[in-house]
Amino acid sequence: MKSMRGAILRDFDAKLEIVDLELEAPRAGEVKIDVVASGLCRSDLSCINGTLKSPMPVVLGHEAAGIVSELGEGVSNLAVGDAVVVALSPACGDCLFCNEGAPNRCLKMIPGMIGSTMLDGSTRLSLGGEQVYQLCGVASFAEQAVVCAMSCVKVGDTVPLEQACLLGCGVLTGAGAAFNTPEIGPDVSVAVIGCGGVGLAAIQGARIEGAAQIIAVDVDPAKLELAKVLGATQTVDGGGDVRKAIRKATGLGVHVCIEAIGHVSTIETAWEVLRPGGLAVVIGMPRAGEKIPIRAGGLFQERRMAGCVYGGADPHRDIPRVLEHVGRGEFQLDRMITEELPLERVQEAIDSLAASHGARHVIVPRS
Ligand SMILES: NC(=O)c1ccc[n+]([C@@H]2O[C@H](COP(=O)([O-])OP(=O)(O)OC[C@H]3O[C@@H](n4cnc5c(N)ncnc54)[C@H](O)[C@@H]3O)[C@@H](O)[C@H]2O)c1
Ligand SMILES: [Zn+2]
Ligand SMILES: [Zn+2]
Numbered sequence: 614m615k616s617m618r619g620a621i622l623r624d625f626d627a628k629l630e631i632v633d634l635e636l637e638a639p640r641a642g643e644v645k646i647d648v649v650a651s652g653l654c655r656s657d658l659s660c661i662n663g664t665l666k667s668p669m670p671v672v673l674g675h676e677a678a679g680i681v682s683e684l685g686e687g688v689s690n691l692a693v694g695d696a697v698v699v700a701l702s703p704a705c706g707d708c709l710f711c712n713e714g715a716p717n718r719c720l721k722m723i724p725g726m727i728g729s730t731m732l733d734g735s736t737r738l739s740l741g742g743e744q745v746y747q748l749c750g751v752a753s754f755a756e757q758a759v760v761c762a763m764s765c766v767k768v769g770d771t772v773p774l775e776q777a778c779l780l781g782c783g784v785l786t787g788a789g790a791a792f793n794t795p796e797i798g799p800d801v802s803v804a805v806i807g808c809g810g811v812g813l814a815a816i817q818g819a820r821i822e823g824a825a826q827i828i829a830v831d832v833d834p835a836k837l838e839l840a841k842v843l844g845a846t847q848t849v850d851g852g853g854d855v856r857k858a859i860r861k862a863t864g865l866g867v868h869v870c871i872e873a874i875g876h877v878s879t880i881e882t883a884w885e886v887l888r889p890g891g892l893a894v895v896i897g898m899p900r901a902g903e904k905i906p907i908r909a910g911g912l913f914q915e916r917r918m919a920g921c922v923y924g925g926a927d928p929h930r931d932i933p934r935v936l937e938h939v940g941r942g943e944f945q946l947d948r949m950i951t952e953e954l955p956l957e958r959v960q961e962a963i964d965s966l967a968a969s970h971g972a973r974h975v976i977v978p979r980s
Contacts (some may be wrong), residue, residue: 618978619738619755620959621745625663629754629960634672634745637737639759639932646679646697646760648936650953651753653962653974654782654810655875656898660748661963664875672738673747674976675701677760678768678778686760696893697765698780700928701725701749703732705763717789717923721763726752726881732761734768751781753901754959756978772939775953775975776946780932782923783973784946788935789924790871791818796892800871801902802826802867804859806851807874808836810949810973811896814842815871817944820844821832828862830855842923843945851879861888866891871921875899880918881907889890889914896921949973955980 615636634939639645657909659665660673677699681691693699702726704716711719724730729746731737737759738745738752745752752758768777787810791797804818806811808831819827820843829840832847837848859867866888866928873878875897882892884907895918899905907918924931945978951971954962955978962974 617756618956619752620956621672621673621740626661629661629673629963631957632740635739635757636759637759638959639683639737641686641760642686642688642762642801643685643731644691644762644765645683646677646680646699646758647682648677648679648753648756648758648978650778651976651978652781652810653777653782653966653976656782656802657748658966659898664898664972666893667748668746669746670740670743671729671748672754672755673748674751674755675749675780676778677751677758677780677832678774679758681765682757685762691762691765691767695767698768698777699751699753699758699760700764700766700932700933701782702928703761703763704928708753709803716927717925728788733760738758743799749897754956754976754978756956761901761973764928766928768903768932768936772846772936772946775977776950778975779810779935779946779949779973780935784935784949784973785928785931786924787811787814787873788818788924788944789931790894790896790921791815791822792931792934793925794869794894796815797822797824799823800825801869802863803830803872804828804830804847805840806830806855806870806872806883807897808840808881809969812871813840813949813972814890815873815896816840816844821938821943826863828859828867836972839948839972843948844961855882856885863888868892875964877879877903880905884908884911884916884918887911887916889916893918894921895919897978950975953977
């Protein structure tokens with residue numbers, strides 16, 4: 614058992630503490646990585662404030678990139694020294710949903726998502742003999758992590774890992790939502806409510822798909838400015854009458870509205886701004902058990918609302934796809950990063966995200 618530094622959360626609403634954690638060697642089907650970078654996603658914050666209920670103590674961080682340093686038994690798709698992005702979902706290729714072509718629903722993802730463990734229900738982290746949980750089976754706010762080999766996507770060295778890490782969650786989710794929603798294409802209008810890491814990626818994805826009108830909605834003027842740089846054709850102040858502003862901009866409402874915040878009120882707005890036949894794609898994660906009141910009249914205009922997990926993406930197909938767009942200068946990953954911070958400043962990054970400052974903070978644990 615080796616020791617390394619990591620940021621531990623002991624209880625809901627507590628501050629993260631940097632401690633020396635014990636990390637076991639990878640077991641069969643797992644690899645150890647040296648974490649190079651880990652983006653901070655709102656879902657990490659949701660674990661702190663109790664919107665998502667993870668067992669404690671837990672190491673957060675689930676948007677990671679690193680270098681493979683040790684292979685568990687039977688791992689043949691990776692080698693020591695490979696640069697990888699760690700995808701949220703293992704995408705095992707073998708379960709019911711992977712076989713149905715929906716690897717973002719991979720049944721192997723469940724222990725990581727619900728129990729913050731590895732696939733077998735245990736974890737590789739401990740502190741003074743006490744078990745420590747690993748958010749999404751990743752736990753990348755630490756110098757090293759043991760993760761499922763199936764979750765690792767080799768990315769080479771064309772994009773710095775400090776940027777590529779965003780593909781582990783937020784960027785793949787946002788861009789994937791645009792790429793994998795067939796309704797988004799040339800001549801359509803798309804609204805994106807919430808222009809944080811996920812929403813800005815959705816805006817870039819919609820631009821790449823050729824959407825004619827991309828309306829960015831946020832309460833933060835700085836995010837709206839960035840949204841314009843990344844592809845929004847219009848912006849709307851989320852603190853005002855969003856429905857009226859979108860009606861004015863489109864006439865009948867938008868073809869597709871992507872919600873990337875997770876508030877009941879903004880999901881309701883996503884429903885209200887649709888044209889007849891329009892589709893609301895809900896990425897944002899409200900508290901479990903919350904109910905969304907939608908006006909029934911919209912059903913008789915054939916409006917639809919769909920949930921969206923991990924952008925409907927297959928990480929092994931879609932991470933390389935986004936990186937190709939990055940390589941061609943079409944997807945600006947670098948513009949989405951507000952600041953890179955060392956592990957010691959992870960709490961500062963969390964406080965900034967809680968105050969909605971900046972697009973994406975990236976923790977660089979080994980700096
Ligand atoms: N479904 C999935 O697979 C998946 C994956 C990743 C993240 N998520 C969820 O997506 C959501 C967004 O994540 P993120 O990391 O981009 O968050 P973020 O905090 O970076 O972005 C949220 C944005 O919403 C804006 N905002 C807040 N209240 C608003 C309002 N009333 N009107 C308009 N704008 C408002 C903020 O200014 C901010 O720019 C979260 O709920 C997260 O948990 C879901
Ligand atoms: Zn996330
Ligand atoms: Zn599967």
